[in-house]
Amino acid sequence: MSKILLGVSGGIAAYKAVEFVRLAVAAGHTVRVLMTASSRRFIGAETFEGILGSPVLTSEFEKDPLRGSFPGEQLPGHEPIGHLALVESADVFLVAPASANTVAKLAGGQADSMLTTSFLACEAPRLVAPAMNERMYLDPATTRNLEVLSERGVDVIEPGSGSLASKGEYGIGRLPEPAELLRRVESALNGDLSGFRLLVTAGGTREPIDPVRFVGNRSSGRMGFAVAERAQARGAEVILIAANVNMATPAGVTRHDVETTSELAVACEDHIAGSDVLVMAAAPADFRPVQVSSGKLKRTDDFLELRLEATEDILATLSNRAAAGQTLVGFAAEHGGDAEARAREKMARKGVDMIVMNDVSDPRIGFDSSVNAVTIISSSETVEVEIAGKHEVADRILDSARLIHLKKSR
Ligand SMILES: Cc1cc2nc3c(=O)[nH]c(=O)nc-3n(C[C@H](O)[C@H](O)[C@H](O)COP(=O)(O)O)c2cc1C
Structure with missing residues (x-):
């Protein structure tokens, strides 16, 4: 099975990332999670660590106790540079939810956290699942940033429509359900016609x-x-x-x-x-x-x-x-x-x-x-x-x- 790197950024839909991890593990994949600092205000790293039994990383300067390996793998004998080791080993990188801010950073090539630095260094298939308020999603800045990512070969998973996190709001911007995210990750792993x-x-x-x-x-x-x-x-x-x-x-x-x-x-x-x-x-x-x-x-x-x-x-x-x-x-x-x-x-x-x-x-x-x-x-x-x-x-x-x-x- 495959090694999935999951980036979680700051938005209400961060809770869905937990279910994604649970489904991915149940399907036989191994997962490492990278969280932005903001995302930790929405959901605790301990939740992922509890499910996975492996540490969550946030800063590119943190020491990774697993030295860039995935659960179940043998640890390398030396101390590698965390973000480089992780992406070299990963089969696929999904950012879900991707906040407007993280989308902008990824489109601009910024590398100021473990998530953004790893994303920039990653040569495996990359997927980004934006989730935000409709006005943020439809703003030309976000639209353009997502286009830039698509043009660079990143698979942008379109958000769904429905009721949004903010009270009484309805529109486009919902993170797709975790099972759909997993299906897209598996398609990226197996080829774009997998399931056809x-x-x-x-x-x-x-x-x-x-x-x-x-x-x-x-x-x-x-x-x-x-x-x-x-x-x-x-x-x-x-x-x-x-x-x-x-x-x-x-x-x-x-x-x-x-x-x-x-x-x-x-x-x-x-x-x-x-x-x-x-x-x-x-x-x-x-x-x-x-x-x-x-x-x-x-x-x-x-x-x-x-x-x-x-x-x-x-x-x-x-x-x-x-x-x-x-x-x-x-x-x-x-x-x-x-x-x-x-x-x-x-x-x-x-x-x-x-x-x-x-x-x-x-x-x-x-x-x-x-x-x-x-x-x-x-x-x-x-x-x-x-x-x-x-x-x-x-x-x-x-x-x-x-x-x-x-x-x-x-
Ligand atoms: C209650 C609350 C909910 C938020 N929900 C979202 C969201 O769903 N999507 C989004 O793009 N930003 C959302 N934000 C804004 C981000 O958390 C903020 O832009 C943050 O700086 C993102 O940082 P990050 O991209 O490094 O995780 C929300 C903020 C608050 C306070």
Whole structure:
């Protein structure tokens, strides 16, 4: 389990930090607490020390009896510099509650206490959960300070709305509940897609003409495999449905192989229920022979006429079946001209949340290429991803899908 450094600053919501520590310990994590001097007027250090059995630190000049180690760890033989040793050892640093004053100090890079000095020196993921009166929260100074922290990669946990500490006041500024804080800390530890279940399709389906021939397309499956691999690495649980892809299964991903569009449709329907995000990167064959010959067709010197019928529209069917909180991502290979307008039209027609469009007339990106360039289109934004490796493109697709999904499930 993980080592969590918790910074507590001066606000009424400091009492919630106690419950956070209790939950974190119950979940198997170890915790060290740093309190600002003001926060000790709201809650006693003894409360944390009682739960954790380890000392709370406030001043950067204090000697740490644990010499920068976490509960259960062996103490180093020398006396290290407290704030540096602690952050080197920590897996994650959460400041909750973060007062307006502490937010301002962290944004300004000040280092005048154990909490602020450690925060500045910390290279582990950092999260800040502001909690304050609505007017303090909405003041442009605080807004800007939180933006600065976000720009530096700090995960700012948005406060909730409701009744505030000061009598009769209502508004935004409440510290989220401790269980939610723990969920965010665990997401930061495990990757930003932890807790997400993804269903990814990849490759191109094949529709048999006879036992040896088929109608198919040139999709290699590389893009879908890259999405599955990156999603898994970022903490998601991933099911990958592969249509005729001759590539190794990314580690930790559950794979199902299919051949035809019908099989792909059935596999998607089987797995849609448990999925949060569906990334439909496979290229289904749009037509299949009306009749499949059971024996190999003999070569003739004149014509062979094949009658083709449309296959099922998997994307449209899934979008009809998708539950309200599910996010559906489609792909569109467009050819020159007003490709973006056509992709937008497809997004509306198929009822999907996001379309990843690539212009297959672009000579730099072939079907079997290891690079891609895409335009990610949703109702709220259009993101151009210039030519890049498929893993990088996959990350950008996942970034957008994650944001859309979080908005939908709020
Ligand atoms: C009763 C009381 C409640 C307070 N509640 C908050 C609060 O919820 N959020 C906040 O940002 N400041 C709050 N403050 C103000 C901070 O305690 C004050 O700005 C303090 O200097 C913060 O110091 P610190 O950031 O070093 O902990 C409160 C002050 C008092 C007296």
